[in-house]
Amino acid sequence: MMAGAVSCWNHQFKTLELKFTPLFTIPQNSLRRRCKFNPNSAVGFRPSFKSFLRSKHSQEPQIHESKSDGKAGQRPLLDLKALVGMYKEAVYDNNEEAVSEIEAMLQKLESEKIELVQKVASLSAEIASGKERSVRLQADFENHRKQSEKKQLRLTTNAQEEVIGSLLTIVDKFEKAKQQVRPETEKGKKIDTSYQGIYKQFVEIMRSLNxxxxxxxxxxxxxxxxxxxxxxxxxxxxxxxxxxxxxxxxxxxxxxxxxxxxxxxxxxxxxxxxxxxxxxxxxxxxxxxxxx
The missing domain is CATH 2.30.22.10 (Head domain of nucleotide exchange factor GrpE)
Incomplete structure (x- = not known):
C-alpha cells in the first residue's frame, strides 16, 4: 500500500461520471471502481503521468510535424495509445483534474482527425471533378475533330463533284464515239488506238479521285x-x-x-x-x- 492509504472499509466511496469521445469506449463498470487510495493522495498520481501532462505542449508539435513529414499514422498513433493508457489510469485513480485534461487533449486530437478527414474528402472531390472535366474536354475535342473532318470532307467532295461532273460529259462522248466509229483503214485504227489510250488514262485519273x-x-x-x-x-x-x-x-x-x-x-x-x-x-x- 502507498503512503497515506487507509482501509477502504472506513471511507465513503466516490464515483466519477465522464463524457466519452468517439475515439474509444470504456465499460461502464470501470467508471465506478472502489478507490484504492486515500482521496488526499489523488494529487500524488503517478510521476509518469505528471511528466506526460507537463510535456503535452512539447509533444503537440511532434504530432503536427509527423503529419507534415509524410509519416502520419506512426507518431500520432503511439501518442494516442499512450494517452488512452493515461486516461485509464486517471479513471482508476479517480482523478477528475487529470481526466478533464486528458479529455481535452483527446477532443483536440478528434478535432484534428475530423479536419484531416474533411481535407481528404475535399481533395478527393477536387480530383474527381478534375478527372470528370478532363474526360468531358477530351470528348468535346474528339467530337470537334470528327465534325471538322466531316466538314472538310464534305467541302472537298462538293468541289470534286463540280469538277468531275463537268468531265463526265467527255466520258459520254468517248463512249458514243467508241460505239459509232468502226475504223477500217490502218490510219483509222491508229487514231482509234490513240483515242483508246487517252480514254484509259482518263479512266485511271477518275479512279484515283475515288x-x-x-x-x-x-x-x-x-x-x-x-x-x-x-x-x-x-x-x-x-x-x-x-x-x-x-x-x-x-x-x-x-x-x-x-x-x-x-x-x-x-x-x-x-x-x-x-x-x-x-x-x-x-x-x-x-x-x-x-x-x-
Whole structure:
C-alpha cells in the first residue's frame, strides 16, 4: 500500500461520471471502481503521468510535424495509445483534474482527425471533378475533330463533284464515239488506238479521285442509282432486274454523281399481255456491247 492509504472499509466511496469521445469506449463498470487510495493522495498520481501532462505542449508539435513529414499514422498513433493508457489510469485513480485534461487533449486530437478527414474528402472531390472535366474536354475535342473532318470532307467532295461532273460529259462522248466509229483503214485504227489510250488514262485519273461506275446489268433496279428509260420482256432476267445499260452512271465516294440509264425487265411475258405504253419513251436504244 502507498503512503497515506487507509482501509477502504472506513471511507465513503466516490464515483466519477465522464463524457466519452468517439475515439474509444470504456465499460461502464470501470467508471465506478472502489478507490484504492486515500482521496488526499489523488494529487500524488503517478510521476509518469505528471511528466506526460507537463510535456503535452512539447509533444503537440511532434504530432503536427509527423503529419507534415509524410509519416502520419506512426507518431500520432503511439501518442494516442499512450494517452488512452493515461486516461485509464486517471479513471482508476479517480482523478477528475487529470481526466478533464486528458479529455481535452483527446477532443483536440478528434478535432484534428475530423479536419484531416474533411481535407481528404475535399481533395478527393477536387480530383474527381478534375478527372470528370478532363474526360468531358477530351470528348468535346474528339467530337470537334470528327465534325471538322466531316466538314472538310464534305467541302472537298462538293468541289470534286463540280469538277468531275463537268468531265463526265467527255466520258459520254468517248463512249458514243467508241460505239459509232468502226475504223477500217490502218490510219483509222491508229487514231482509234490513240483515242483508246487517252480514254484509259482518263479512266485511271477518275479512279484515283475515288470515282466508280454504277453496277447495272443483272442487278435489281434501284431508283437511287438507276434511271429506267423502258421496261421490256426478257427470257433471261426476272421482273425488276436491269437487263441493259444505256448510259453509264458514276459514283463519288458512294454518292451518286450521275444515275445510270437502263432498261428494266418485265419478266418472261408468257402470262402477261404486252403493254405498248411500257416501250421506249423517246430515247434511242443503244447496244449494250459498250465496254465498261
Amino acid at each position: 470515282v466508280s461506275v454504277v453496277e447495272t446489268v443483272g442487278k435489281p433496279f434501284d431508283p437511287l442509282f438507276h434511271e429506267a428509260v423502258s421496261r421490256e420482256e426478257s427470257q433471261q432476267f426476272k421482273e425488276g432486274i436491269v437487263m441493259e445499260e444505256i448510259q453509264r452512271g458514276f459514283l463519288l465516294r458512294g454518292r451518286v454523281l450521275k444515275p445510270a440509264l437502263v432498261k428494266v425487265s418485265k419478266g418472261s411475258g408468257l402470262k402477261k399481255v404486252p403493254n405498248t405504253q411500257d416501250e421506249a419513251i423517246g430515247h434511242p436504244t443503244v447496244s449494250s456491247g459498250a465496254d465498261k
